[in-house]
Amino acid sequence: MNDLIRQAINAEAEERVDSRTVLANLHKARKRKPLGLIVGVATLTAAAAAAAVVIPTTIKKTEAAPPAVSATQETQNVLLIGLDDRDLTDALMLARFQADGTAVSVVSLPRDVLVDGQKINSLYAQAPGKLTAAVEKTTGTKVDHYAAVKMSAIGHVSELFGGVAVCLKAPSNDPITKAAFPAGRQVLQGDQALAFLRQRHGLENGDLDRAKRQQAFLVDLASKITKDNALALARAVSGSISVDEGWDLLGFAQRFTGPLAISVTTLPVDAPVERESGFGFEVDTAKARAFVDKALTEGDRSTEAGCVR
Structure with missing residues (x-):
């Protein structure tokens, strides 16, 4: 499957292969093999939201005669996961992509949220299904699909755009990594x-505060993604993203025709507590579910990348 998708990308870039043939082969392969690793783009979990946008956009570009979009096409809730080198979750976002492909609402879930006494950031390494089940239990929202991306790929992605603009309210200094950033x-x-x-x-x-940074980064990065640069972006990070086997990416691709309006917010949490698993945030499930339902349904389309901590 990976080879077929890379063939589709090369066909677009070099015009050596009939894209309709490649897409037909992709459809056949999807019926007999798991999707596994696919061509993707890493942004933040970010990585992931842009990934879910760029992957279908790139595939759609290679299609000379796209099939008709189903009139019954529905919204899809995609769990976007940014992983460190140990497969622990550094960034986690629940995104609802509208059926018409014009907007996405995103809710960040802090990595230290506690679910049944465990930190949510440890669950993907145990099994992706454990993470999606925990998110569904906490938010009351069905996860249709997930996309997981290695955070280490983000630096290269930002370089492809000549950098991503952010704004800090005050200088910051990480006492452990020594990373320092000025205000402004x-x-x-x-x-x-x-x-x-x-x-x-x-x-x-x-x-x-880190979740706010990821959101600001995502908003600016998403504003830079176009049909002209999506191909180079996908080729640069091929193999960096994993998705669930049941995701029909070609069908998902058909809804996207241009830039997305993006709404971002963060799941509210209670005061931090100490548990056997260490420091974490407990969540009032009833309040969390009401918050997520409103955020995903009514998302603020005026979201802008303001200054963050």
């Missing part, structure tokens, strides 16, 4: 971009 607007790329997205030590609200 700045353009980050490479290792700096990755350090910005992963910093939580030295921030007033720790992981909650």
